[in-house]
Amino acid sequence: MTYLKWVLTVLGLGTVLATGMVASADADYDQALKTAPQGISLDNIFVPGTTSNNQASIVNTANPDITGTQAAKVNNGKKQFGALWSTTDNHFDLTKNMKSSMWMYFGNTGKKAADGMALVFQNDTRGLAATPTYGKTVSGETLGVWGVDTDKKQTTPDKLASTAIQNSWALEFDTHLNTSTNYGNTGDADSFDVGISGPHIASNYPGEVSTYEMVRTSTLLPIYSVGYYATQTHAGTITGDYTMLSNGAWHHLTIDWQASTKQMTYTFDDKDPNTGKKQTGKSASVTLDTTKIDPNNTGQVRWGFTGATGDSYENNLVIFEEIPGLVEVDANATLTDMTQNKVVDNDGIVKGGDKVRLDYQLSYEGGKQEWKDVVAQLKLPSKLSFTKGTITYADGTSTAVDLSGLDSERELTVKLAKALSSNNQTATISFTGTADEVTEPASVTGLTSTFTAVNGVETASTVDFTLNPTQEVLLASLNGTTFSADDGDVTVKGRSLCQTVPT
Known part of the structure; x- marks a missing residue:
């Protein structure tokens, strides 16, 4: 190999290596932005x-x-x-x-x-x-x-x-x-x-x-x-x-x-x-x-x-x-079992068929600017079937949420019609519906929704919970009559015959 060819080969290899390094760095940079x-x-x-x-x-x-x-x-x-x-x-x-x-x-x-x-x-x-x-x-x-x-x-x-x-x-x-x-x-x-x-x-x-x-x-x-x-x-x-x-x-x-x-x-x-x-x-x-x-x-x-x-x-x-001082906002999510009349805690239990309400509470706490043109990118929990959605503002007004846009991934985009400010400090996005019926306990993972505006972003996550099947109680009398109760309390009078079942 001549000296000139050797130099050109080394230079070419150096260019390939340098290019490869740049491409690798750019790939990471591009991936970060994507x-x-x-x-x-x-x-x-x-x-x-x-x-x-x-x-x-x-x-x-x-x-x-x-x-x-x-x-x-x-x-x-x-x-x-x-x-x-x-x-x-x-x-x-x-x-x-x-x-x-x-x-x-x-x-x-x-x-x-x-x-x-x-x-x-x-x-x-x-x-x-x-x-x-x-x-x-x-x-x-x-x-x-x-x-x-x-x-x-x-x-x-x-x-x-x-x-x-x-x-x-x-x-x-x-x-x-x-x-x-x-x-x-x-x-x-x-x-x-x-x-x-x-x-x-x-x-x-x-x-x-x-x-x-x-x-x-x-x-x-x-x-x-x-x-x-x-x-x-x-x-x-x-x-x-x-x-x-x-x-x-x-x-x-x-x-x-x-x-x-x-x-x-x-x-x-x-x-x-x-x-x-x-x-x-x-x-x-x-x-x-x-x-x-x-x-x-x-x-x-x-x-x-x-x-x-x-x-x-x-x-x-x-x-x-x-950004501190620009807009100061907060967002929280609350799931309530309306049938049981209680808020569902993290890792709590919801029973199939119960009436439920999911609230996303947005609050404006101060800042130089209004929090306006807020877009809610919602991810609703699975195994809850919602039939109605409403946005209620602090000033007493409310608007309906169109649920037809709820896709198979349980995602729904909602735009707030009003800005949040010192004059209108809160907005609550509420969904009401029913917990699905299941035949065995099912774990439901909490999901994070994002509330975005050009001057501030907040997130709120729903809780993890277990959806339990409805427990039907069967009572058999000595004369062969059977009673059932799939909800509520039942009062039984008489003598109980118990058998210990091994576990």
């Missing part, structure tokens, strides 16, 4: 940061089963910095109780994933241009918010802290462990996670000196030399294995801010990504020193997501369900 959960539009709510190296953007999702949903793309390549920040009209209000919920995606590469992303609250004077102070290249360890540890000669963390986004608090979702402690890695920005055992969620103040500790290390060869690396203090840590974050699934996050106690609670994986049903998840709480993130006591902070990658990367995406 399986995206229902969220809201981010127009005029979040915008990309204004630094020249920012690679973050807002993209449309590709799931045909959802509507009006946009995603924040934080990172999707090597050596990237990404940041998306709230607009001025959508700052986080520290003086009020606030809640936000969102879905997050961290790729599908497990142990090879890097580096993660961070939810950041900041009052950096650079505003939309806030960024760590990088040198010639981006350091993935920073996750787009922490200090840049590239000076092996710094003995104290003062300079390191000054390179982070200032006046900030960050909640990191770290997919890649940075645990180098050798002299040869000092100055490589690869030691923040020393002492951490796996991918983790944790928080602290990126611009505070107390967040970091410089550790001295040395080498004897080729000559005696001393260097320093930085470790990071992690607060409110939630840890897991390499399937915790970058596992090809969307992960739900809820944050809850209590203004009076200054406590932030974050709960991860509190919804099932396949069904949307609420689950316990993993939770931690931290108390924030608001003087560190709001030194001028404005009561407001800009907030958003940042990310950074080094030589490895993952696809980082965020879809929002609820």
Whole structure:
């Protein structure tokens, strides 16, 4: 083979390999958008940061089963910095109780994933241009918010802290462990996670000196030399294995801010990504020193997501369900056995033939905007036959629900004719009908329905329950007469003849 042919062959192979890598990454990115959960539009709510190296953007999702949903793309390549920040009209209000919920995606590469992303609250004077102070290249360890540890000669963390986004608090979702402690890695920005055992969620103040500790290390060869690396203090840590974050699934996050106690609670994986049903998840709480993130006591902070990658990367995406202060709404589902006159609890029992009512209660709890043009994507429980549907509003008006659209999958789409607001705070979608007759006990799984508008998404799940057959009681008298009672109470007078039946 000639030298020229050899070079062309190597170049061709490199192109194939490079193309294959890009195709693989794009396949994961495309799959994430195709399986995206229902969220809201981010127009005029979040915008990309204004630094020249920012690679973050807002993209449309590709799931045909959802509507009006946009995603924040934080990172999707090597050596990237990404940041998306709230607009001025959508700052986080520290003086009020606030809640936000969102879905997050961290790729599908497990142990090879890097580096993660961070939810950041900041009052950096650079505003939309806030960024760590990088040198010639981006350091993935920073996750787009922490200090840049590239000076092996710094003995104290003062300079390191000054390179982070200032006046900030960050909640990191770290997919890649940075645990180098050798002299040869000092100055490589690869030691923040020393002492951490796996991918983790944790928080602290990126611009505070107390967040970091410089550790001295040395080498004897080729000559005696001393260097320093930085470790990071992690607060409110939630840890897991390499399937915790970058596992090809969307992960739900809820944050809850209590203004009076200054406590932030974050709960991860509190919804099932396949069904949307609420689950316990993993939770931690931290108390924030608001003087560190709001030194001028404005009561407001800009907030958003940042990310950074080094030589490895993952696809980082965020879809929002609820933006604090925009619309604050709630949804619940209640199943009532009207025959028994009781609410059916989770894992409760309903008897075949009983009259039932299913209520979806929607409530408006506040916000800058009305919750309008709400579309209810309902999934009704099986083995309940409904004959009537009604939507009743707080203002006393009501409309009928057309049940002809209920398909074989028990799905029904209903649009609310009225907006929910401070003047019309609730809407209840009610269905009445009868439990099916069965010949043996049947388990009915609860289903999650979604209530969607351009400015807020809520979900509500029905309970799991067992549908029991109607028990017919047969009473035989000594003279051969037989009585039956398939419902209600029966009073029997006389002598009972009992036989023990082995079990």
